[in-house]
Amino acid sequence: MTAAAVTLCFLLRTVDGEAQVLLGWKKTGFGTGKVVGIGGHVEAGETTAQAICREVMEESGITVLQGDLIPAGTVDFVFPARPDWDMATMVYLCRTFSGDARESEEIAPHWYPEKRLPEEQMWADAVHWLPAFLAGERADWRIVMNPDNETVASSTRTLRT
Numbered sequence: 001m002t003a004a005a006v007t008l009c010f011l012l013r014t015v016d017g018e019a020q021v022l023l024g025w026k027k028t029g030f031g032t033g034k035v036v037g038i039g040g041h042v043e044a045g046e047t048t049a050q051a052i053c054r055e056v057m058e059e060s061g062i063t064v065l066q067g068d069l070i071p072a073g074t075v076d077f078v079f080p081a082r083p084d085w086d087m088a089t090m091v092y093l094c095r096t097f098s099g100d101a102r103e104s105e106e107i108a109p110h111w112y113p114e115k116r117l118p119e120e121q122m123w124a125d126a127v128h129w130l131p132a133f134l135a136g137e138r139a140d141w142r143i144v145m146n147p148d149n150e151t152v153a154s155s156t157r158t159l160r161t
């Protein structure tokens with residue numbers, strides 16, 4: 001089965017000297033109840049950059065221009081017990097955007113300090129790859145989940161040169 005094409009964008013800002021990242025509490029669909037990155041599926045006929053600008057607007061109300069997207073790498077999420085959940089994720093960072101985050105039907109967005117991510121509320125794999133992307137590392141990750149579809153069986157990373 002082919003992994004679904006999805007994309008995530010981590011909006012970054014600095015407030016009073018504190019580096020913050022926009023995440024969101026997922027209200028519906030895949031990962032309901034977890035704090036997740038802003039993003040979602042790439043639809044037919046869309047480029048990944050078009051998809052992430054649309055998803056950020058739909059989920060948070062924030063406008064991101066394609067030229068301000070910073071490609072960071074990829075994360076392949078592999079669910080051996082549920083291959084239909086496999087996702088191939090293109091990850092972006094973005095420091096330039098406009099508008100204030102507002103709650104949508106799908107996500108309640110919230111700015112978190114990069115140094116105090118809500119690890120307990122996120123997917124268990126996020127602590128593997130998210131801090132590395134936030135630190136500016138460019139890499140391709142492969143996350144394989146255990147049969148419980150919650151805990152991490154393996155996490156591997158290939159750095160981009």
Ligand SMILES: Nc1[nH]c(=O)nc2c1ncn2[C@H]1C[C@H](O)[C@@H](COP(=O)(O)OP(=O)(O)OP(=O)(O)O)O1
Binds near residue numbers: 030031
């Ligand atoms: N193990 C994992 N850890 C993680 O942090 N994020 C994961 C993950 N597995 C999948 N994701 C993310 C990637 C993707 O952005 C998101 C699922 O996409 P969506 O939120 O768009 O799904 P939904 O089915 O809720 O919505 P639609 O795309 O509108 O159908 O879950």
